[in-house]
Amino acid sequence: MVDQRAARRAALLRHGTTDHYLDPVLYDFEYRERVEDIAWYREQVGPQPISVLELGAGSGRITLPLLGDGHCVTAIDRVGPMLEHLRQKLDRQIAADMLPTDARERVTTKLGDIRKLDLPDNSFRCVLAPFNTLMHLYTTADLQACFGEIARVLQPGGVCLFDVCLPDFDWLMWDPADRHSVTPFIDPNSGRRMIYSTNHTYDYATQVCHIRIYYDPAPPAGETFVPPTNSEHVVHLAHRQIFPEELRALLPWVGLELVKHDGGFCGEPLTIESESQVCVARKAG
Ligand SMILES: C[S@@+](CC[C@H](N)C(=O)[O-])C[C@H]1O[C@@H](n2cnc3c(N)ncnc32)[C@H](O)[C@@H]1O
Incomplete structure (x- = not known):
């Protein structure tokens, strides 16, 4: 049980330090400002x-x-x-x-x-x-x-x-189930209309914040975006608070x-x- 938890944590950190950087075109687009x-x-x-x-x-x-x-x-x-x-x-x-x-x-x-x-x-x-x-x-x-x-x-x-x-404790303690920063954008790779959103879970014992970045297809014009339970693409980003x-x-x-x-x-x-x-x-x- 302990081994499983440790293995899961190691995998989260591995993804959390890599996945956000596997698509440099999207990375440059997201931080263009x-x-x-x-x-x-x-x-x-x-x-x-x-x-x-x-x-x-x-x-x-x-x-x-x-x-x-x-x-x-x-x-x-x-x-x-x-x-x-x-x-x-x-x-x-x-x-x-x-x-x-x-x-x-x-x-x-x-x-x-x-x-x-x-x-x-x-x-x-x-x-x-x-x-x-x-x-x-x-x-x-x-x-x-x-x-x-x-x-x-x-x-x-x-x-x-x-x-x-x-470190911002107000932000770190946000409900991990909510979606924040919901932003429509055109994917610079595919040209598709997408919705960007995030949420996060803070692990107090390790000081690591596990951020999930969701990329979902945008709903048809005029319809409200409802976050799907299974997103098409979720990127994990792990940030140790210093x-x-x-x-x-x-x-x-x-x-x-x-x-x-x-x-x-x-x-x-x-x-x-x-x-x-x-x-x-x-x-x-
Ligand atoms: C937020 S990005 C910053 C990239 C660039 N300096 C910028 O300002 O846009 C963090 C970078 O650190 C790299 N990185 C994280 N941990 C690293 C490590 N242990 N050794 C080498 N690079 C690492 C990631 O691959 C990523 O490209």
Whole structure:
């Protein structure tokens, strides 16, 4: 019985860290309006070309603008289709003169796990883990391993930039059976009229929120959408909640100093209203 529960939990986490990233075209469509973070990462990395390591680079939402700014970027992710999509977008943007041709020589894409980096010590000025990537590290040991690797590969005085959600107990406690964010859209792959909706279950013991994203065919025009009991396509997304005090405790352990811990990408203070924790950590120089 215990084994079955453990196996089910392991499967949920496996799906929860992969399924949302198997369709990069849909991923880019869903986050097409998320641009504030791109501006923040570009500004923090700065205008001088440097070597940047991006953890969980995905489809290159942040990578490609950094290449446009002249940086050398090593982009790591463990989902092949996301990195493949990044490379296709790079080719298309070079062909359309949106990126210089030397961008191809300045990027390295690597399939890998951010808990164990196959990279030399002291090799990057800057390491990024954008858009909740660290929320896929489900245990404290995993988070510690990743921060340890970041500290190892950063040059002395180098910085780590990342953002994760601020846990929101009101939201975490919503009824798991309700449907939220019900949104009609045209599937960018098939052109079908669809309905997007979500719900979630928070596991207090593990601090992991299990989000279900439902994709259902839209009802005929004029009819109200009623969520079906068996949805056509359900994507599982598992996010470990990371509390501010955990960050303050973990980073010094690996030799990183948390120098900025904001509540948004425009320097907002971290308060009960904040959706994100936007962080800068520095390795001692
Ligand atoms: C929310 S996406 C962020 C993608 C991109 N940085 C962005 O801002 O759009 C999180 C990414 O982290 C990757 N990821 C999650 N856990 C990982 C791990 N342990 N090792 C490598 N990549 C991981 C996922 O495959 C996914 O592409």
